Amino acid sequence: MKNKLDQIDFKIISILSDEAQMPYTEVAKKLIVSPGTIHARVRKMKEMGLITGASLNLDYSKIGWKLTVFLGIYLSKSSLYKQVMDDLVKINEVVKIHHTTGKFDIFIKMHTRDSMHYREVYQNQVLAINGIKGVESFISVEEKLIRHIQFDS
Amino acid sequence: MKNKLDQIDFKIISILSDEAQMPYTEVAKKLIVSPGTIHARVRKMKEMGLITGASLNLDYSKIGWKLTVFLGIYLSKSSLYKQVMDDLVKINEVVKIHHTTGKFDIFIKMHTRDSMHYREVYQNQVLAINGIKGVESFISVEEKLIRHIQFDS
DNA sequence: GGTGAAAGAATGGAAGC
DNA sequence: GCTTCCATTCTTTCACC
Numbered sequence: 001m002k003n004k005l006d007q008i009d010f011k012i013i014s015i016l017s018d019e020a021q022m023p024y025t026e027v028a029k030k031l032i033v034s035p036g037t038i039h040a041r042v043r044k045m046k047e048m049g050l051i052t053g054a055s056l057n058l059d060y061s062k063i064g065w066k067l068t069v070f071l072g073i074y075l076s077k078s079s080l081y082k083q084v085m086d087d088l089v090k091i092n093e094v095v096k097i098h099h100t101t102g103k104f105d106i107f108i109k110m111h112t113r114d115s116m117h118y119r120e121v122y123q124n125q126v127l128a129i130n131g132i133k134g135v136e137s138f139i140s141v142e143e144k145l146i147r148h149i150q151f152d153s
Numbered sequence: 154m155k156n157k158l159d160q161i162d163f164k165i166i167s168i169l170s171d172e173a174q175m176p177y178t179e180v181a182k183k184l185i186v187s188p189g190t191i192h193a194r195v196r197k198m199k200e201m202g203l204i205t206g207a208s209l210n211l212d213y214s215k216i217g218w219k220l221t222v223f224l225g226i227y228l229s230k231s232s233l234y235k236q237v238m239d240d241l242v243k244i245n246e247v248v249k250i251h252h253t254t255g256k257f258d259i260f261i262k263m264h265t266r267d268s269m270h271y272r273e274v275y276q277n278q279v280l281a282i283n284g285i286k287g288v289e290s291f292i293s294v295e296e297k298l299i300r301h302i303q304f305d306s
Numbered sequence: 307g308g309t310g311a312a313a314g315a316a317t318g319g320a321a322g323c
Numbered sequence: 324g325c326t327t328c329c330a331t332t333c334t335t336t337c338a339c340c
Contacts, residue, residue: 057205070260092303093302143336
């Protein structure tokens with residue numbers, strides 16, 4: 001797995017990170033290489049596991065899901081993280097789960113329609129999980145930046 | 154802006170959220186509608202602002218960016234959030250910035266190559282910003298779930 | 307507002323450089 | 324390992340339902 005990436009690879013990633021649906025021919029034009037090259041590079045990076053997929057960016061508030069909430073979770077025993085994470089996966093409103101070191105043991109992100117919906121999920125689903133000692137919540141008021149790393153090297 | 158979404162719209166979003174690069178013809182086949190319908194629906198949702206774009210999912214660790222860190226930031230005055238967020242945008246390693254209520258004023262996510270790189274960015278760039286009173290950091294050990302909401306309604 | 311077909315464009319190999 | 328070429332497949336529009 002000794003695939004070295006060059007500037008062209010990084011530029012492809014930079015472009016597609018912002019606009020995953022841009023046709024490869026257009027990417028090729030921007031970088032002044034042939035479409036076949038883009039194709040081969042992208043396939044290589046997918047095989048390497050660098051590119052794991054592509055997803056839509058959605059503005060949930062446009063369909064009435066107005067709340068984005070982060071929860072910092074304390075476990076009663078740190079070793080329970082695996083089981084608690086498995087339980088969290090089952091909650092539909094949870095979109096990201098991170099096992100972390102530092103103040104919290106687990107950090108999650110969730111979307112809900114409104115504060116009532118949030119409270120319901122929080123009380124009936126999150127707090128019902130065994131092994132959770134405490135939770136701190138942070139409501140996102142504004143999301144400022146969505147981007148990927150600009151790789152200069 | 155009275156665009157009601159139906160089951161087909163939600164299914165399109167569900168499919169493309171996982172696989173943004175899937176051809177519309179294939180989406181059409183899955184949902185048993187014509188390609189033209191998919192096209193029209195996606196365009197409608199883009200015009201509504203629901204779909205804001207598409208991005209690649211990258212596994213940064215594959216190119217040696219092994220650390221994902223969350224920082225919870227306390228401001229010396231809450232009103233400074235705008236200016237501090239603008240300064241944070243300028244840091245290349247920062248990929249997400251949320252203005253939050255709760256314990257922290259601002260919550261960010263960043264990627265770095267290793268702990269030395271992290272320390273350097275943290276000390277020289279984050280702490281150098283005016284208006285930041287304190288920071289708590291959480292290092293992500295494992296990312297468990299990347300998905301979008303399954304809209305049932 | 308959906309369908310299906312048609313023209314144009316992009317994809318994804320293969321062969322050669 | 325990149326490029327060009329080509330057959331296949333996809334996109335995108337539009338007249339019709």
